Amino acid sequence: xxxxxxxxxxxxxxxxxxxxxxxxxxxxxxxxxxxxxxxxxxxxxxxxxxxxxxxxxxxxxxxxxxxxxxxxxxxxxxxxxxxxxxxxxxxxxxxxxxxxxxxxxxxxxxxxxxx
Amino acid sequence: xxxxxxxxxxxxxxxxxxxxxxxxxxxxxxxxxxxxxxxxxxxxxxxxxxxxxxxxxxxxxxxxxxxxxxxxxxxxxxxxxxxxxxxxxxxxxxxxxxxxxxxxxxxxxxx
Numbered sequence: 001x002x003x004x005x006x007x008x009x010x011x012x013x014x015x016x017x018x019x020x021x022x023x024x025x026x027x028x029x030x031x032x033x034x035x036x037x038x039x040x041x042x043x044x045x046x047x048x049x050x051x052x053x054x055x056x057x058x059x060x061x062x063x064x065x066x067x068x069x070x071x072x073x074x075x076x077x078x079x080x081x082x083x084x085x086x087x088x089x090x091x092x093x094x095x096x097x098x099x100x101x102x103x104x105x106x107x108x109x110x111x112x113x114x115x
Numbered sequence: 116x117x118x119x120x121x122x123x124x125x126x127x128x129x130x131x132x133x134x135x136x137x138x139x140x141x142x143x144x145x146x147x148x149x150x151x152x153x154x155x156x157x158x159x160x161x162x163x164x165x166x167x168x169x170x171x172x173x174x175x176x177x178x179x180x181x182x183x184x185x186x187x188x189x190x191x192x193x194x195x196x197x198x199x200x201x202x203x204x205x206x207x208x209x210x211x212x213x214x215x216x217x218x219x220x221x222x223x224x225x226x
Contacts, residue, residue, distance in 0.1 A: 031212065042119075042202050042216025043159065056213065091158060095212070104214060106158040 002026060004107035006092050012113045013082055020078045021110045025094030032075050033104060034067055035091040036060065043091055049075060050097065082114045116141060121203050121217035128193050128224055135189040136220045138203030147206035148179055148186050152199045153219065159202055162188075193224045 005024045013019050025032050030051050035043035046065070047057045051072040061067075064082075069075040079086055089111050093104040118141045128134045140148075148165035163170065165177040165186050176189040186205075190197055203217035 033213065035214075040123075040218065042204075042218050043214070045213040045215070048213060093214075102212070103161055103164075106160070108158050111156075 004092055004094050004105055006090075006107040006110050008110055009108060010111045010113075012115065014115050015084060016081055018078065018080045019082060019112065020076055021090055021092075021112075023075045023077070023092030023094075023107060025073070025075070025092070026096075026105060027073075029094035029096045029105075030072070031095045031097055031102075031104075032069055033093040033095075034075070034077050035093065037089045037091060037109075038087075046077075079112075082112075084114050087112055087114045117217075118142065118207055119203055119205050119215050119217040121220050123218060123220060125221040125223055128222070130193055130195060130224055130226055132193050132224075133189065133191050134193060134222060135187060136201070136222075137185050137187045138217050138220075139183075139185045140203075140205045140207065140215075141184070142205075142207045143181070143184060144209060145184075145205050145207050146209055148177075149204040149214075150175075150177060150186075150188050151202040151204050151216075153202055154199050159216075162201070190222070193222075195224050195226060198222060198224045 033048040034046040037043040049069040064080045089109045091109045092107045095104045121138045150162040151159040152162045153159045169178040174191045178187045200219040
């Protein structure tokens, strides 16, 4: 399967713990995005990378959240001191920078539950 | 006001029916528009891009009305497999890449 992959698919943690998610984009894609989706809502943008550079962060991304893409390939999203409000589906997407309207392909998501 | 708004539905239609729904967006300078489909507990998948002149892909027709800042999706001859949430997606600003999603319109096709 050459699509976007994410790991783990599910994570249950206790409030206050740290969690880290991984995303592997489609191999030739230079752009990588993180979104968060809560029940009944559409995904909301968190941050994006072009190659290894993090070019934009949403105001949703508090200082407890950090994302990296060290070699311009896979990316990690870490949440420190998790809160119950962090419970959501975390979606990763990737695209190839081919101009306006380029298609973003989504991974299956990591479903986080904070108890 | 949300930047992308959709009628949440649900739209419950019989097989073979036609169903249509709209989405409005806030920024008149928006350039790129899409419909994504999301099945329950799955990731969004691109259904179709929406072009200025309107476009069709099989039983699906998308329209863009820039003057009124809305896009629409029409599904003809509905199939059971069309049951899903349809997400309206806009790139709100030029030179931007992030997608702005509506909350989704739920369609259920019944036998």
